[in-house]
Structures are given as C-alpha cells and as structure tokens.
Amino acid sequence: MRSLSYIRAKTVREATEAFAAAGEGACYISGGTTLYDLMKLGVERPHHLIDIASLEGADRIDTGGDVLFFGAGALMADVAEDEVVRRDYPVLAESLSKAASQQLRNMATVGGNLLQRTRCPYFRNGTIGAYPCNKREPGSGCAAIGGLDRTQAVLGVSDACTAVSPGDWPVALTAMDARIQLQGPTGERTIPIAEFYLLPGKTPHFEFAIMPGEIVTGISVPKTEAGRRSTYLKVRDRESYAFALASAAVALAMDGDHVRRAHIALGGVATRPWRAREAESLLNGRAIDAEIALAAGRAAFADARAGKHNAFKIELGARTLADAIMTAGRKMQ
Amino acid sequence: MSDPHDRQFLEITRRQVLEAGTIVAVSGMLPVAAQAQASSSQLAPENGVTVQVRFQINGQPSVLEIDARASLLDMLRERLGLVGAKKGCDHGQCGACTVHIDGRRVASCLTLAAKIDGRDVTTIEGVGSADTLHPMQQAFIDHDALQCGYCTPGQIMAAIACVKEGHASTPEEIREYMSGNICRCGAYVGIVAAIEQAAPQIERG
Ligand SMILES: Cc1cc2nc3c(=O)[nH]c(=O)nc-3n(C[C@H](O)[C@H](O)[C@H](O)COP(=O)(O)OP(=O)(O)OC[C@H]3O[C@@H](n4cnc5c(N)ncnc54)[C@H](O)[C@@H]3O)c2cc1C
Numbered sequence: 001m002r003s004l005s006y007i008r009a010k011t012v013r014e015a016t017e018a019f020a021a022a023g024e025g026a027c028y029i030s031g032g033t034t035l036y037d038l039m040k041l042g043v044e045r046p047h048h049l050i051d052i053a054s055l056e057g058a059d060r061i062d063t064g065g066d067v068l069f070f071g072a073g074a075l076m077a078d079v080a081e082d083e084v085v086r087r088d089y090p091v092l093a094e095s096l097s098k099a100a101s102q103q104l105r106n107m108a109t110v111g112g113n114l115l116q117r118t119r120c121p122y123f124r125n126g127t128i129g130a131y132p133c134n135k136r137e138p139g140s141g142c143a144a145i146g147g148l149d150r151t152q153a154v155l156g157v158s159d160a161c162t163a164v165s166p167g168d169w170p171v172a173l174t175a176m177d178a179r180i181q182l183q184g185p186t187g188e189r190t191i192p193i194a195e196f197y198l199l200p201g202k203t204p205h206f207e208f209a210i211m212p213g214e215i216v217t218g219i220s221v222p223k224t225e226a227g228r229r230s231t232y233l234k235v236r237d238r239e240s241y242a243f244a245l246a247s248a249a250v251a252l253a254m255d256g257d258h259v260r261r262a263h264i265a266l267g268g269v270a271t272r273p274w275r276a277r278e279a280e281s282l283l284n285g286r287a288i289d290a291e292i293a294l295a296a297g298r299a300a301f302a303d304a305r306a307g308k309h310n311a312f313k314i315e316l317g318a319r320t321l322a323d324a325i326m327t328a329g330r331k332m333q
Numbered sequence: 334m335s336d337p338h339d340r341q342f343l344e345i346t347r348r349q350v351l352e353a354g355t356i357v358a359v360s361g362m363l364p365v366a367a368q369a370q371a372s373s374s375q376l377a378p379e380n381g382v383t384v385q386v387r388f389q390i391n392g393q394p395s396v397l398e399i400d401a402r403a404s405l406l407d408m409l410r411e412r413l414g415l416v417g418a419k420k421g422c423d424h425g426q427c428g429a430c431t432v433h434i435d436g437r438r439v440a441s442c443l444t445l446a447a448k449i450d451g452r453d454v455t456t457i458e459g460v461g462s463a464d465t466l467h468p469m470q471q472a473f474i475d476h477d478a479l480q481c482g483y484c485t486p487g488q489i490m491a492a493i494a495c496v497k498e499g500h501a502s503t504p505e506e507i508r509e510y511m512s513g514n515i516c517r518c519g520a521y522v523g524i525v526a527a528i529e530q531a532a533p534q535i536e537r538g
C-alpha cells in the first residue's frame with residue numbers, strides 16, 4: 001500500500017475542499033469495506049483519504065415525507081432495520097439484510113454501497129497483476145473472457161468486460177426508480193439511478209456517472225403502493241453471506257388481481273443493475289400465474305450472452321425472477 | 334490489559350496483502366501461479382504518514398500514533414498486544430477479527446484504525462474474566478462450540494452482539510445473523526446451541 005494521509009471531514013463543503021486541495025490520489029472513504037479491501041489488494045492506490053462517514057446529518061433516514069430519503073452516510077444495518085422500510089418497502093430492506101454480514105452492514109454506508117466495485121476475480125487481482133483487466137488497467141484486455149467466467153455477467157456485456165455489478169441495494173433501488181443526490185465543487189444535482197450506472201462498452205473503467213470530487217449525499221425513493229407487494233430474491237452459492245449468482249427485485253402495483261404496473265430489476269447477472277423493461281411490459285395488465293411469471297423471466301434474458309461457464313445464469317436468472325414475481329403477487333396490499 | 338505505550342512499535346505486517354486467497358472464496362479462485370507471484374510483488378516501503386488516535390479500549394482510555402494505513406486488527410494485535418481477535422482472511426470474509434465499536438460488531442480487519450479516534454472499542458479481552466466468564470463464553474464451553482478455537486473469539490463477539498441486537502430469537506435467525514462468522518472446524522451446531530442458551534441471560538441493547 002502506498003503512503004497515505006487521512007483526515008475526517010465534518011461537512012460536505014469541508015470534504016470537497018479537502019478533495020480539491022489534496023490533488024492527485026485523493027479519495028473519499030465511507031465505511032471502507034470496498035475501498036480498504038481493494039487497497040490491500042493493490043487495486044485502489046489512493047494517497048489521501050478523506051473520511052466522509054461522519055459528515056453532519058449524513059446518516060439521516062426520513063420516511064415521513066413525499067419520498068423515502070436515505071442519507072448517504074446511513075449504515076446498511078440501520079436502513080435494513082428501519083420499521084417503515086421493512087413494512088412498506090420489503091424489497092429495499094431485504095436487499096440490504098441479504099447483503100454481506102451484520103459486521104459489514106454495521107460498517108458500510110448506503111451511499112458507499114452504490115459505488116462498490118465488481119468482485120470479478122481478475123479485477124481483484126491487483127498486486128499480483130498477472131492478469132489483464134480493462135477495468136483495472138484500461139486497454140490491457142480482459143482475462144475473464146475465455147477464462148474462469150462462472151460468476152461473470154450475461155446481460156450488458158461487451159467484448160472489453162463481462163464483470164458483474166455486485167450490489168443488491170442498487171438493484172432494489174433501480175426497480176423503485178430511486179434518485180441519487182450529488183454534491184460537488186460546482187454545486188448540487190440529482191439524477192435518476194438509471195443514469196448513474198454505465199454499461200462497460202469499450203470503456204469499462206468508467207462505471208458511475210459521478211465527477212471527481214463529487215459526493216453522493218443522499219438517495220430518494222418515490223413512495224408507491226407497489227412497495228408493499230415487493231420482494232428481493234437472491235440466489236447464492238451458499239444460503240447466506242455470499243454475492244448473488246442471480247437476484248430479482250420485484251414490486252407490483254395491482255388493480256384487483258391484475259398488474260397495473262410492475263417494477264423489475266435484476267442483479268448478479270448483469271454489468272450494471274439491470275432494469276427488465278420487457279418483463280415489466282409482459283406483466284402489465286395481466287393476472288399473475290406461474291406461466292406468465294416464467295415467460296416474464298425468459299423475456300428478461302432474451303438478449304443474454306453467455307461465456308464458457310456461466311450459461312446456467314440464463315436459466316437460473318429467469319427462474320429466480322419468476323419465483324420473485326410469484327412471491328410478490330401473493331403478498332397482500 | 335498491558336500498557337500500549339510500553340509496547341514496541343511493530344511494522345504493519347505485509348502478510349495481509351499476500352493472503353489474497355483465503356478461507357472463503359467469494360467467487361472462483363485463480364490458478365496457483367498467480368498466488369506464487371504475489372511474494373515478488375512491488376510494494377511501497379511502509380514509511381507512511383502517521384495519525385494520532387484517542388479511543389477507549391476495553392474501558393481504558395488510550396492514545397496511539399499509528400500508520401494511517403493500519404487496520405484496527407493489526408493495531409490491536411501488533412501495538413496493543415490484544416491477540417484475541419484473529420486474522421483469518423484480512424478481507425472481511427470470515428469474521429475471526431470481530432470486535433465491537435461503540436457496542437456494534439464490526440470486522441476489525443476492514444476497519445481503518447484511524448477511524449477509531451473518539452470511539453469505544455471492545456475486544457474479547459474486555460469480555461468476562463478468567464474467574465467470571467461471560468455467559469456467552471460459558472455457553473460455548475458447555476456446548477463444545479469449538480474445536481481448534483481459532484474462530485471462537487470472533488464468534489463470541491459476534492454472538493453477544495447478535496443477542497443484543499435482538500437477532501437470536503430462533504435457530505434460523507441465529508444462523509442467518511451469525512453467517513458472517515465462518516468456522517473451518519464446522520462447530521456450527523454447538524455455536525447455535527450456545528447462543529440459544531446464553532441469549533436469555535444477556536440484556537438486549
Ligand atoms: C466479504 C464481503 C461481502 C460482501 N457481500 C455483499 C453482498 O452480498 N451484497 C452487497 O450488495 N454488497 C456486499 N459487499 C459489499 C459492501 O456492501 C460494500 O463494500 C459497501 O456497501 C460499501 O460501502 P462503504 O461505505 O464501506 O464504502 P467505501 O468502501 O468507503 O467506498 C466505496 C467507494 O465509494 C466511494 N464513496 C464512498 N462513499 C461515497 C460518497 N458518499 N460519495 C462519493 N463517493 C463515495 C469511495 O471513494 C470508494 O471508491 C460485501 C463486502 C465484503 C467485504
């Protein structure tokens with residue numbers, strides 16, 4: 001690890017100013033569960049850490065207004081346990097409680113979670129550096145393509161990168177049309193989560209629509225009755241404490257037994273949190289049964305492209321989504 | 334507890350960066366050649382910037398000048414001589430390093446030591462004593478909830494927090510909320526039984 005300076009900022013302004021003053025190698029740190037891990041692996045090499053985990057008011061959770069608001073510094077564990085979130089938006093609470101472990105959820109923030117990096121084993125192979133990775137070293141190539149690609153993505157892949165977007169919470173937020181609040185040296189802005197995540201294309205090292213020095217200050221989720229009929233289903237190599245092989249976030253607004261509007265996003269299978277619009281349109285206006293649920297699952301993977309060892313994700317992903325649709329459909333409003 | 338100021342400064346171990354392949358692989362492991370090359374990797378000399386941290390350790394106030402890169406786990410073990418918390422993976426994947434910060438369980442290997450300034454840290458050394466064991470420690474003995482014992486300090490710290498959080502009402506809930514602690518010896522049955530026994534004796538926080 002490179003030599004490092006560390007300061008703790010108290011306000012957003014203090015943090016953005018410190019970032020600008022520090023120059024090259026400046027990096028924000030929240031819980032550190034992604035950043036510090038990757039520093040130990042030699043993948044991230046910051047010179048100056050600006051700790052933004054204890055910015056004033058950054059851990060605010062407010063479910064009382066027109067939207068649900070989560071300060072970027074709120075801990076995963078605290079949002080997962082929030083009573084309103086658990087009761088009215090189970091998809092959000094479950095995406096957090098099924099992620100990582102309680103120890104990590106006590107450290108990690110819901111803002112830092114949005115910016116976690118892929119678990120692709122070739123990307124994480126930083127200090128060793130024997131394998132090319134276009135995310136880690138732009139232009140070096142991709143060792144996962146044609147390599148050990150069992151955990152790689154089947155949706156949104158490019159010839160430069162097939163790394164999975166690993167997070168669960170961003171998938172649930174994508175289904176629920178969340179908006180991300182950012183504050184930087186030039187002011188504040190809010191963008192839909194759909195614009196926050198970039199496809200790898202030819203430039204897999206650009207992952208997030210965030211400018212250098214910008215801070216995620218909060219996440220807002222529009223309130224919707226679909227929240228109550230929602231679920232997050234996560235399928236893993238073991239029952240708990242593992243990243244998703246396939247996951248599905250589903251929320252349904254119903255008219256009687258017909259779906260008025262379905263919200264669907266997928267995780268573990270794509271290079272970014274994956275909104276499944278085809279599956280949504282197939283469900284809209286229909287009553288739910290096992291057949292339509294599986295058809296929606298298959299529709300979501302119509303454009304999937306498998307590598308050598310990950311073709312199973314196409315079937316697994318479709319069935320995971322089908323199961324999640326059935327679970328959400330059975331819930332009472 | 335030993336006085337931290339009498340302890341000789343020990344450099345942060347480099348083992349941490351060489352242990353990329355560990356107890357639990359979250360995804361597929363890479364070929365062995367890559368692991369072998371790790372030992373010849375180019376690491377910057379560890380002559381980093383230091384920061385001062387003031388904190389409570391097991392109820393005692395403490396001040397230390399530490400390398401800004403140090404982990405809380407290395408600081409506890411190498412600087413304070415508190416070797417109860419173990420290094421299983423150094424990447425947040427096994428739970429052997431679990432300690433409490435301000436009463437909440439965390440993985441000390443992924444906690445930057447600089448972050449504990451102003452905080453209250455409790456390790457297994459601060460739980461019970463040789464004469465009066467903590468109910469959770471006694472329960473681990475009663476249920477043979479260990480074999481080699483390497484994971485045990487982390488298991489006990491996680492288990493105490495699990496109960497205090499209110500996540501120990503059923504065996505299923507205990508298993509889910511203890512999933513961050515891996516036991517290579519597979520003492521899980523005893524661990525769940527121990528937590529069930531101790532839970533009623535521990536106040537919820
Ligand atoms: C063993 C293990 C298992 C895990 N399992 C799961 C899992 O199953 N599901 C899952 O979803 N996640 C999982 N995670 C990932 C974990 O959820 C993330 O590491 C965590 O959410 C990141 O949050 P943090 O606050 O620790 O971020 P940090 O590590 O502090 O930061 C991450 C990145 O975001 C930047 N950053 C942080 N906060 C901000 C901000 N407010 N504004 C701008 N930039 C910011 C940092 O500079 C850094 O680049 C796991 C992690 C580990 C170690």
Ligand code: FES
Nearest residue numbers: 421422423428442
């Ligand atoms: S040493 Fe394995 S989680 Fe910290």
Ligand code: FES
Nearest residue numbers: 480482516517518
């Ligand atoms: S008792 Fe040996 S690892 Fe758990």
